[in-house]
Amino acid sequence: MSDVQDHYSNLLAKQYTWMFGMSFSAKVAEQKAILADALQPATDDSGLGLAVDLGSGPGFQTIALSEMGCSPVLALDTSESLLKELQLHQKELPVQTICADLLQLGQFVSPASANAIVCMGDTITHLGTRDAVEGLLGSVFDALVPGGRFVISYRDLSAEATGLDRFIPVYADEDKVMTCFLEFDRTDTVMVHDLVYSRVNHQWLLEKSNYRKLRLPIDWLNDAMVRVGFIVHKGQAGRLLRLVGQKPQPR
Structure with missing residues (x-):
């Protein structure tokens, strides 16, 4: 992922919040509405607990999850500057920032310990290969508690634009x-x-x-999540596609 890291370091990180054309708080509110829909009913009083934001950036989803009552919230990203921006907004919220590759999830989250994990804003397409995507899906599945949910939002660029x-x-x-x-x-x-x-x-x-x-076709990503063991539901997250995978409860 070195080219992605270089791109953020050289250009995108300093434009990231600006390019959405709204205030930080407005973007958090937008993501909170998306996450509330994706995680219900997992975020009732019995479903709040550890949440993980993979590729958190400046923290739109991190802050949203924390304001929804998830505690603690771990924010993983490889951009130190975006994590510093997140820290400016977290105030007293129970948020921990970690500068690390999202593929290192298993180093920071114990098996069957997270109630919710999110990977949003096209982050999953930053991985180098489809094999890496499947590896991440397996790590996420292992990290979730039974009944826990994994939320992905991204752009399907499998159809070539001309x-x-x-x-x-x-x-x-x-x-x-x-x-x-x-x-x-x-x-x-x-x-x-x-x-x-x-x-x-x-x-x-x-x-x-x-x-x-x-370029990840939505059907391929859906099937990869099913192969890992998720029960998958498709939807929309604003202009992005959304997939919600739930780890089944034991029978």
Whole structure:
């Protein structure tokens, strides 16, 4: 995942919160509504406990989970700068930040100890291979208590965009414009090019970087979760696809 880490370090981390076009608190409220729907009825009084946010970024889902009553909440991310941003927002909430790869989940969470684990905002496509995705699914399944839930939100880029459809406006204000270009140069991955123009002293300066994302068909990811043992439900999380996997209760 070194190219992903470099991309965040060189470009994306400092644009991350800005590019959603809303305040941090508004983004948390949006994610809280998505998570409340995905985790019900697991987040009733008997279902609150340890939650894990894989690829937490600045903490939209982390803070949402904590405000919903999950305690503690572990936030894993490889970006130190985004974790520092999260720490500025956590205040007295029972949140622990961990700078680590999400594939290291088993090093920080004991088997059958987490009530909820989330991997949202397209994070799962940052993994290098489908084998890595299946490995993560197995680690998540092992870490969840019976009845615990795993929530994924992501973009299915398995269908190749062509022509001008490969250019995606991300966000813009009077001093900054961000756009994205997708290059479908491989069958299993897509190269993502991010371009940010910033107005500085009446000039427009360009920052640019790229990284690879996995192309994960929704049916493949659904089937991979089923193979691990999850009971899976499909849905939407805003503009992203959502999968909720529940670890079965023992019979």
